[in-house]
Amino acid sequence: MAERGAHLTAAFPYADRPSIFEVVAQDSLMSAVRPALQHMAKVLAESNPGRYGFFWRWFDEIYTLLDLLLQQHYLSGCSASFPENFYGLKRVVLRGGGGEPRGRPATAGLPPQHHWRSLCLLVLVPYLKTKLEKLISRLREEDDYSIHPPSSCWKRCYRAFLAAYPFVNLAWEGWFLSQQLCYILGKAQHHSPLLRLAGVRLVRLTAEDLQAFEEKRLVARAAPQPSGSLKERAQSAGKKALGGVAFSLSTGLSVGVFFLQFLEWWYSSENQETIKSLTALPAPPPPVHLDLGADAPLLPRLKTVCPLCHKIRANDTALSTSGFVFCYRCIYNYVKRHQRCPVTGYATELQHLVKLYTPEN
Structure with a gap:
């Protein structure tokens, strides 16, 4: 052959x-x-x-x-x-x-x-x-x-x-x-x-x-x-x-x-298993809020309130880049327009949106 x-x-x-x-x-x-x-x-x-x-x-x-x-x-x-x-x-x-x-x-x-x-x-x-x-x-x-x-x-x-x-x-x-x-x-x-x-x-x-x-x-x-x-x-x-x-x-x-x-090896499945074993540690505290200007939202006191619209969240959605939770419609429009997390400023895309499903839903 x-x-x-x-x-x-x-x-x-x-x-x-x-x-x-x-x-x-x-x-x-x-x-x-x-x-x-x-x-x-x-x-x-x-x-x-x-x-x-x-x-x-x-x-x-x-x-x-x-x-x-x-x-x-x-x-x-x-x-x-x-x-x-x-x-x-x-x-x-x-x-x-x-x-x-x-x-x-x-x-x-x-x-x-x-x-x-x-x-x-x-x-x-x-x-x-x-x-x-x-x-x-x-x-x-x-x-x-x-x-x-x-x-x-x-x-x-x-x-x-x-x-x-x-x-x-x-x-x-x-x-x-x-x-x-x-x-x-x-x-x-x-x-x-x-x-x-x-x-x-x-x-x-x-x-x-x-x-x-x-x-x-x-x-x-x-x-x-x-x-x-x-x-x-x-x-x-x-x-x-x-x-x-x-x-x-x-x-x-x-x-x-x-x-x-080297990059291919770094992202290979075998190396990722090693990285997961080394990073299996307690979650770190939330990142420090960055000064991103007048459009940067303030974190509400109640955990059930969306930081963008300041209302009770609807269709809870988390950002995998920062861990903060928002309304789906609010965070979708924000990330689509700015390509970053509204709280931390970390670079974010639409595929980083993770919808959360509670037992009540």
Whole structure:
């Protein structure tokens, strides 16, 4: 079976074609980096909500901006995205897609049309997909608990959208799976439909490409300082600053990839059992109330009163991030708007809401 499986990685029509394991590995690299950065943003937000809370609330936008800068840097200088360059791959224009020669060096970048198309598909599609998944999750939550019930006409479209999304998502994932199967069998030049939409395919870096990268570094180090007008100097300084930020970000990500294995071990089931045994101690006292401004609620004296509306709680709901209990409708609207606990300021999402069911209910 191993010998037969090895034939699946052979390059049927192209000698420089990467194997399915290489392309799948580079696809999963950024999906592994994002949760790590998100965990860092959450830790910062919990350590100081007033100063670092915006990292958690605007994480998707900040991550997309950094991703845009990173992918632009690599596409313009390496003809590849960051994970593709990390695994020694580059993008070349498909035959008939602009007449670009196959011997074009990686340092020359992609043609403008394919460059911007690749950049949009690399950055915009994951961002929109993440936002759509969060929207679906929020709409389902509102539909389950009748938060802000829609009108009769809108309600039918609303329910139809929720019902159709699983089938649309299934078709999307099936499209990618079928493309990968065609790539394994040598029936396609690319493993992802996004590459086909960009009009490119992946190939391995050649010795000429590696030599061109080294020459480019040497030329950049020996380049003289610009002696033109003030505007030209400012433009040159701006380009160097952006290049330095992109280089620092790419270097940091390259180093951080090696720590992902540690994160996987840390969150593994075996290690979590060890952590539970070490943390089986009495519960600590409630966290000290933080000064979050005029909208920060005061804790009521009666334990049955909601800290937000100061009325007897209805549909008791606790926050797993802080342990405080509120009315479901009150805390749902607050967390949806502020993404934090109203008492402690800890970073909180809607999935951290835990409904409590008393014997009377």
